[in-house]
Amino acid sequence: RHLRGDELSNPRNLRELDVLVLPEMTSSDIILGLHGPRIRPEYRGGIGTEGVRVLRNFIQDGGTVITLGNSARFAVDYLRVPIADRVRNIPRQSFFGPGTIIRVNVDTNHPIGYGMQPEAHAMFVNNGAYVPTEDAQNAMTTIVRYPDNALPQSGWMIGAARLQGSAGVIEVPTGRGRVILHTFRVQHRGQTSGTFKLLFNSIFYGSALAGHTPFEISR
Numbered sequence: 001r002h003l004r005g006d007e008l009s010n011p012r013n014l015r016e017l018d019v020l021v022l023p024e025m026t027s028s029d030i031i032l033g034l035h036g037p038r039i040r041p042e043y044r045g046g047i048g049t050e051g052v053r054v055l056r057n058f059i060q061d062g063g064t065v066i067t068l069g070n071s072a073r074f075a076v077d078y079l080r081v082p083i084a085d086r087v088r089n090i091p092r093q094s095f096f097g098p099g100t101i102i103r104v105n106v107d108t109n110h111p112i113g114y115g116m117q118p119e120a121h122a123m124f125v126n127n128g129a130y131v132p133t134e135d136a137q138n139a140m141t142t143i144v145r146y147p148d149n150a151l152p153q154s155g156w157m158i159g160a161a162r163l164q165g166s167a168g169v170i171e172v173p174t175g176r177g178r179v180i181l182h183t184f185r186v187q188h189r190g191q192t193s194g195t196f197k198l199l200f201n202s203i204f205y206g207s208a209l210a211g212h213t214p215f216e217i218s219r
Helices: 027-032 048-060 069-078 193-209 214-218
Strands: 019-022 064-068 083-085 098-106 119-125 130-132 141-145 152-154 167-174 177-182
Touching (some): 019 193, 027 048, 027 069, 048 064, 064 069, 064 193, 069 083, 069 177, 083 167, 130 167
Parallel strands (some): 019 064
Antiparallel strands (some): 083 130, 098 141, 167 177
16 A cells, blocks of 8 residues: 555554554655656655654554655654664765665574575665664664675675675564565565565564564455
8 A cells, every 4th residue: 555645644544553564755845745847746745743752652552654665764754763874974975876786694583584594685866874873782683784794796885894894684672563675675676586585574573573464464
């Protein structure tokens, strides 16, 4: 089911959902939405401050929110996920990855990493390098991590060492629910096909923890 931004500000629209996916967008676009003459009126506008409150309550009540790419920053800034992006606001001459295939390590024992190989490849498009804050040391689970040695496998990147040891896919429990952050765009059209599993597994995982399966939800 697709929900427009303004529909997310109404908690009634989330009552039958277990999992909500936020696409690759900036925090401003999520909250304020898209505008302009080329945007149809029904697709203008974002979730607003009321939508942020509704999302927080959705998670607290047991829902799962999945972020893709840089919408992870929205989760940090507005959903109070206690992690930090250590490359945020670093100038491009010091850190820049405009579309680089990099190595990642996957925890295949976690349900989100099920079916993956312990080492995989991901497309990095100016995304973040996430590490826990002191509040998240014991709560945050890292499913995908950037290894501590050479990362780029294809393409180019400035400052790749800044990524080493940081997290690429993270689960952070909040209340009775959780936020699952895919900090690179696992579903991007240029993404390596193997990382699609991380998104699909996350959807199944969130639904299973809510006591359902995606097939039961869709009936």
